[in-house]
Amino acid sequence: MQSVFFTRRAALIAAAGGLLLASQPLVADRATAAEAARIVSIGGTVTEIIYALDGGARIAAVDTTSLYPPEAQEKPNIGYVRQISAEGVLSQKPDLIIAESGAGPVDSIAILKASGLPFVSIPSPPEIDAIPAKIRAVGEAIGRQSEAGALADKVASELTAIAAKNAAISGPRKKVLFALSLANGRVMAAGSQTSADAMIKLAGGENAVQSISGYKPLTDEAVIAAAPDVVLVMNGGGTHLTKEQAFALPALAATPAGRNGAFIAMDGLLLLGLGPRASEAAAELHAKLYNGHANP
Missing domain, CATH: 3.40.50.1980 (Nitrogenase molybdenum iron protein domain)
Incomplete structure (x- = not known):
């Protein structure tokens, strides 16, 4: 066959x-x-x-x-x-x-x-x-x-406005670890040159693993060293992490995100699509990061 x-x-x-x-x-x-x-x-x-x-x-x-x-x-x-x-x-x-x-x-x-x-x-x-x-x-x-x-002009204007607003935040920026999936006990995380990295920055956050490029599996040591304040994932899908799965991993549980149960799940296309709703996605992520809604 x-x-x-x-x-x-x-x-x-x-x-x-x-x-x-x-x-x-x-x-x-x-x-x-x-x-x-x-x-x-x-x-x-x-x-x-x-x-x-x-x-x-x-x-x-x-x-x-x-x-x-x-x-x-x-x-x-x-x-x-x-x-x-x-x-x-x-x-x-x-x-x-x-x-x-x-x-x-x-x-x-x-x-x-x-x-x-x-x-x-x-x-x-x-x-x-x-x-x-x-x-x-x-x-x-x-x-x-x-x-x-x-x-395109409307979206460009919206993106300029949301970027300026989120760049003006006071205090330290939240360190965000975007976890695409879990495989063999390791988190597949988004580094630089990814849609997740672009959206985290637009929302006023800091990518906790921006030293890597693309999507890469992280060792336990790398997860602990990244010390994310928040774990970010996409909603739904069999390969996507749940809050329980994420913080069942000892390495993630040992991070500030794990200790505080700080976990955000968002619609995947909205978050990563980089389309007409990008400013909406950034506003939603910003609110979840800084307005105390990262613990659903």
């Missing part, structure tokens, strides 16, 4: 290579974008932006991270953003595919790019300053440049 699967996958990739040679540049020109009526949106933030630009009715299917607005969850689902099936996407008969950068796997994305269908990859760097450009890129992809420009 396994050999049949890989043979079929190899055939698809080979076919994709042939299509790529024959296809035109895979850019959604403005005419195509404006007329696209069956968009497959891959990535929760891309989907959120399309809805914010009043393009939700044009979405034919979404991935599993597309949870906002709630009506997005009623669309056909083509799988997890990093485990997309090219066949599943193409079965939706899209006339435009929009994906966040980092969508995968690589072979599936190669097939989609080689299919002859307009395919747009939206840059998604883990930086607050990149959010307005992300909104404009989606607007360009779906032919809503004017609406996207207005939304």
Whole structure:
């Protein structure tokens, strides 16, 4: 069975290579974008932006991270953003595919790019300053440049205001450890160059492990040395830490967060999506950090 699967996958990739040679540049020109009526949106933030630009009715299917607005969850689902099936996407008969950068796997994305269908990859760097450009890129992809420009300007203004407000806090900043998951007794934590790091800073906090880059498992010694005041996680999901799981770990229990039971859970897309609601997420996180709500 396994050999049949890989043979079929190899055939698809080979076919994709042939299509790529024959296809035109895979850019959604403005005419195509404006007329696209069956968009497959891959990535929760891309989907959120399309809805914010009043393009939700044009979405034919979404991935599993597309949870906002709630009506997005009623669309056909083509799988997890990093485990997309090219066949599943193409079965939706899209006339435009929009994906966040980092969508995968690589072979599936190669097939989609080689299919002859307009395919747009939206840059998604883990930086607050990149959010307005992300909104404009989606607007360009779906032919809503004017609406996207207005939304991008609004969001940029909101981000400037929340950053200035949170930068003016008095007293020491809360040290926050973002825990993505728990594996083999170790916390998978967010260092620099992550969405979590960007959001913690926007909210006026300090990343307790900003000396590392990306998401890395921490040793017990590293957790204790980080000395977080608060543990931050995403809501829901089988791999996400609960408060009980977090502070059952001796290393976390020994930190200021563990001793005070300081634990915050927030909606994952809101917290990490770096989309139109980023200022809302920062305001919520700031309130939980500094207004005594970090102990649910």
